[in-house]
Amino acid sequence: MIRNIICVTCPMGCSLVAELNEQGEVISVSGNTCKRGETYAINECINPVRSLTTTVRVEDGLYNVVPCKSASPLPKEKIFDCMKVINSTCSKAPVAIGDVLVANVCETGIDIVATNHNPTK
């Protein structure tokens, strides 16, 4: 199988072509102009990850929500499952930067942490 990938490691945005065998292993990467491109293509094929930033509802807060992020990138295919869990969560004010709002989201081992303060109303 052939996969076309645009590299986002740097602003060059090289068009990469990854060739995969039937077991889903990467046989070759072409189109990259540096080593980082090859690593990126392999990761995109075997374990694509994305940072997730969103908001969590806050009860009694000065603002209705507090922004948050995944403490490290999450598996790409779990992003919408994580959104469901996060959107069914409600924190209680006050919330401070770095507070864990959802621990081990969707059994990924990764926490969702607040990225701003939300004091009590």
Next chain:
Amino acid sequence: MLSYDIVVVGGGPAGLAAAIKARECGIESILILERAEFLGGILGQCIHTGFGLQYFGEELSGPEYADRFIRQVEDLKIEYKLDTMVLQVTEDKKVYAVNKTDGLLEIQAKAVILAMGCRERPRGALNIAGTRASGVLSAGTAQKYVNIDGYMPGKKVVILGSGDIGLIMARRMTLEGAKVECVCELMPYSSGLTRNIVQCLNDFDIPLYLSCTVVDIHGKDRVSGVTIANVDENLKPIPESERFIECDTLLLSVGLIPENELTSAVGISIDRVTSGAVVDEYRETDHEGIFACGNVLHVHDLVDFVTQESQIAGEGAANYIKGKKEKAKYISTKGVGAVRYIVPQKVNLNCSEDVKLFFRVGSTFTNASVVVKHNDETIIKRKRPRLTPGEMEDVTLKQDMLKNFKENDVVEITVEV
């Protein structure tokens, strides 16, 4: 009447960095005036990451980036007033402002730093035909509704403009359950970062239509759809290509304009390309003691550069107050060909440091050279693998180069392929 050494207009990333730097340079009496109810400016609603890679060497979200500077302002006990609208700045550096607790404020400053940021181009600037149904918002307004107020402004969305804010909102609305039908871009290329096209559109199978625009907006009370059309090489819509897309929301991400009403009212000269003040290497305008920095001066793509520029303005204002300003003997800078503009527009030959010139190109180049010329002689030539309109570039004028210049000389920057 109140009096301060420095009054900073705007408490976003520019104003905060300028105030902190001025304090570090020994100025005690500083007041920041902020229109919103919190410091940090637009960063508060930019909850995505990608901030701080240049300045802190780590990837932060907007609120986290802002918090680092807000904490410094608090630690340094720099005074600020929130919910305070500046009405006027005068030539003799009086600042008039109003808020609910103080009423009308008259403040005499020794130096003023303008850091009002920019605002989004609105629908009215585009002349899109159609009804006045609700559901047409700027991307930044939608971003505030979702990320700060916590509610969704629509369910089926078309986005016009593929700048980074538009792309980021495409992802944000999708994550929150909306269906983003497409992003239309008038130009044949996107001005957004490749990273954002991949991670905000491709990841969610959101189509990006290049050379395409919205020609009509439908709906009585609420938007019911838009008509889009491809455009020809003169950016004119092609009638045969018109098609209807059902949606309840149209987000506009069609450019940012520095917010310079206060600046113009002082009589400060404005650069027609940047829509910001004409400044020297310390970001001092042509009115002595009035400085400008951040997006009010020219629209930046990275907040990290806003911070660095504002520190220069903060130091400049501090030097001005301490009477340490060198006697001015200016040369001017000029973008030629693909170089659309340069900031600063003038450089004092008596300045005591190297001067970084920031500029933007008008089209995309690969493996080109940035060439700096003085009297038709090339004084700097730097290879760049890639130049794009979306990314600000810089070159440094070394102090020993300045020694060879005469007052009123012109330094030109151009791109050679």
